[in-house]
Amino acid sequence: MIKRANAVMAATACLLFATGSYADQPSPWQINLQPAATPIMSQIRWFNAYSLWFVVPITLLVLALLFVVMIRFRASKNPVPSRTSHNTVIEVIWTIGPVLILLFLAVPSFQLLTEQLTFPQNPDVTVKATATQWQWNYEYENSGDNPLAFDSYMLKEPDRAAAGKDDKSIYPRLLAVDNEMVIPVGKTVRVLVTAAPTDVIHSFSMPSFGIKIDAVPGRLNETWFKAEREGIFYGQCSQLCGKDHAFMPIAIRVVAEDKYKQWLTAAATDLGKANKALMAEVDVPAKATDVAANVTQ
Structure with a gap:
C-alpha cells in the first residue's frame, strides 16, 4: 500500500509539473511576461x-x-x-x-x-514563415532536395478528436493548430518571415522566445531564436490583418534533436502520420495520466 501510494503521488506530481511546464501560453489574469524559453x-x-x-x-x-x-x-x-x-x-x-x-x-x-x-553565421535550421489571411505556411529550406512545406491553421473544435488534441491544457482553444512548426531544442533557428504578395501585413510573434517581426508582402524579414527547453509554445499574429486576425495563432513544438530528425524524415512523405507519431512520444501530460491510471489499478 505504501509503495502504491508513493507511486500515485509521484505520478500525480509528474502530471502536475509536466502540464505546467509543457505548454507556454497565456494564463488567466497574467500580468507578467511569459516564462523565457530562449x-x-x-x-x-x-x-x-x-x-x-x-x-x-x-x-x-x-x-x-x-x-x-x-x-x-x-x-x-x-x-x-x-x-x-x-x-x-x-x-x-x-x-x-x-x-x-x-x-x-x-x-x-x-x-x-x-x-x-546579431544573427548567427551558421544556423542549424532555417524555416520560412509565409503569412496569408488567415494562416501560416512553413517551409524548411534545409530539409533535402524536396523542402518540407505545410500550412498551419487554427484547430477548430470539431477537429480536435481527429487530431488527437482534446487536452486543452496542452492545446488551448484559439491557440492550438493542426500542424505545429517543429524545431530541435538547443539549436539555432533562423526564421525568414514574409507575407503573400497580394496579402496584407501580418506579424510573427512568439512571446516565450522574445521575437516579434512583421510579415510584409514582397519583403523578406529575418529573425532567430534558440529554444533552451522542450514543449509547445504559442504566439499569434500581432498585426491587425482583417476580420479573422484573432484566429491566426502560431504554435512551435520544441523537441529533442533525434525526435526532430525522425519527424522531419517521416513528414516528407506523410505529415499527419509524422505529427501523430511525434505527439505520442512527447505529450508528457498524457503519458503521466496513463501512468497514474495504471498505478491506481
Whole structure:
C-alpha cells in the first residue's frame, strides 16, 4: 500500500509539473511576461524588471507632487500665488536627473537590441514563415532536395478528436493548430518571415522566445531564436490583418534533436502520420495520466 501510494503521488506530481511546464501560453489574469524559453527572452524579462526600478519611483514621485500641489497650493490656501519665474537648482536637477535615468535605461536596452539583431553565421535550421489571411505556411529550406512545406491553421473544435488534441491544457482553444512548426531544442533557428504578395501585413510573434517581426508582402524579414527547453509554445499574429486576425495563432513544438530528425524524415512523405507519431512520444501530460491510471489499478 505504501509503495502504491508513493507511486500515485509521484505520478500525480509528474502530471502536475509536466502540464505546467509543457505548454507556454497565456494564463488567466497574467500580468507578467511569459516564462523565457530562449536567452534573448531571459534578457527581456530581466530588462523589464530592471526598468521597473525607475518607472515605479518616478510614477510615485509625480503622484506625490500632484497631491502636494493640489493641497498646499490650492486657491483657498494661497490667495496670492507665487510669482517665481525660475529656480536654478530645480532646473539643474530636472535636467541632469532625466539624462542620467535615460542613460541607465539606454545602455542595457542597446545591449539587448545588439543581441537580438546579431544573427548567427551558421544556423542549424532555417524555416520560412509565409503569412496569408488567415494562416501560416512553413517551409524548411534545409530539409533535402524536396523542402518540407505545410500550412498551419487554427484547430477548430470539431477537429480536435481527429487530431488527437482534446487536452486543452496542452492545446488551448484559439491557440492550438493542426500542424505545429517543429524545431530541435538547443539549436539555432533562423526564421525568414514574409507575407503573400497580394496579402496584407501580418506579424510573427512568439512571446516565450522574445521575437516579434512583421510579415510584409514582397519583403523578406529575418529573425532567430534558440529554444533552451522542450514543449509547445504559442504566439499569434500581432498585426491587425482583417476580420479573422484573432484566429491566426502560431504554435512551435520544441523537441529533442533525434525526435526532430525522425519527424522531419517521416513528414516528407506523410505529415499527419509524422505529427501523430511525434505527439505520442512527447505529450508528457498524457503519458503521466496513463501512468497514474495504471498505478491506481
